[in-house]
Amino acid sequence: MSWMDDGGFEMQAFTAQDGSPMARMSFRTSTGQYYFNFTKTEVQRVRRECGRILKEMEADK
Template identity: 80%
Template sequence: MSWMDDGGFEMQTFPAQDGRSMARMVFCTSTTGPTCFILTKTEVQRVRRECNRILKEMEADK
C-alpha cells in the first residue's frame, strides 16, 4: 500500500473568512509529520497543470 493510500496525502475544500473557496493540501510523512498547504483556486489549477505535464512526460517515456 502506498503512503497516499495510508492517509499520507489529503485534499479538502473549505470556505475562507471572506467566503471564497480554498483548498487544504496535507502531506504526512513519518519523519516530518503533517505539512499543510493552503491553496487558492488558481493555485490548485496550476498544480493540476503541472501534474498533467508530468504525467504526459511519464507516458512518453514508456
C-alpha cells in the same frame, strides 16, 4: 500500502473567511505533518503541471 492509501496524503475543499473557495493539502510523514493552503487559481496551476508531467512520463515509455 502506499502513503497515499493509508491517509498520508489528503486534500479538502473549504471556504475562507472572506468567502473564497480554497483547498488544503496535507502530508503526513515520519518527520511530521505539513499543510498547504491553495487558492482556486493555484489548484488549477498544480493540475496543469500534473497533466504536463503525466504526458512526459507517458512519452518516456
